[in-house]
Amino acid sequence: MKNALLPLLAILLLAGCQKEAAAPEAAASGQAAEFRAGKGKIDVCHYSEDDDSWHLIRISVNAWPAHAAHGDVRLDDQDHDGFVPYNECGLGNMGDCDDGEASINPDAEEACDDGIDNNCDGLTDGEDTDACPPPLEIGDNHAGGIIIYLADPPIDLNGDGTPDQGLVAATEDQATEAPWGCSGQLINGADDRAVGAGAQNTADILAECGEGGIAAELAAGYRGGGYSDWFLPSADELNLMMENLAGSFDYRTDYWNSTEIDDNYAYMQNTYLYLFEDYLVGLKSNSKRVRAVRAF
Ligand SMILES: [Ca+2]
Ligand SMILES: [Ca+2]
Ligand SMILES: [Ca+2]
Ligand SMILES: [Ca+2]
Known part of the structure; x- marks a missing residue:
């Protein structure tokens, strides 16, 4: 030296x-x-x-x-x-x-993984929660609801052509007793059980079923968090809700999803039977609860 x-x-x-x-x-x-x-x-x-x-x-x-x-x-x-x-x-x-x-000064941006207090505010990396928010987790309150699914990497979950980080469930039910609707009528589409299919199923139902007060309409009409893009979850999306938010639901209470089986039946789910059955079946004319989801 x-x-x-x-x-x-x-x-x-x-x-x-x-x-x-x-x-x-x-x-x-x-x-x-x-x-x-x-x-x-x-x-x-x-x-x-x-x-x-x-x-x-x-x-x-x-x-x-x-x-x-x-x-x-x-x-x-x-x-x-x-x-x-x-x-x-x-x-x-x-x-x-x-x-x-x-590169280190009060005007700098905090880099979140370098072990340095880049912007000289006394907070390093994750301590600086404004610049480096903690990663989202299932169950977090976010985007107008509660996270039930995280996509890694992001994928389009609502068909609008842009990648989404995940799905949130509404924090409340939109109905305690609503029919799936259009009993005796086969809806064109609305038969996909997959994660990412709920928005399209809901649109298919609303395009062909003219009944008012049905589960798809109540979900799509929800405006929680100021968002207008809620929909009735598909069968697998509802299963994610049951799996991840089980403790917040009434025991054995049935919820509709947007996946149709045939003229008279659609899928449904509840937190109790979800433990044993991937999919439950309900008569479209029966009344069940409605809980919307949206992608973020
Ligand atoms: Ca400096
Ligand atoms: Ca200086
Ligand atoms: Ca800092
Ligand atoms: Ca840093």
């Missing part, structure tokens, strides 16, 4: 600014760039033990290590990012928590 310091010292001496010898800590603490720049003098916020006060002084740059050792603050913005470290002299645009790294 000392060998590396010698050429730098030579430059300083040639500049004729200072005669003091730089302490070895100068190179170790990253001051080499300043020596090379040959600036000679720097302003520092200096603590005086004599009167226990801080004030601005100008020193030779190679005297800096000694000043740094007793807590003085450099005011020359060593990394040229527009900020100086916090100082008791009230000078400069303060707040630079690393004056040797230009």
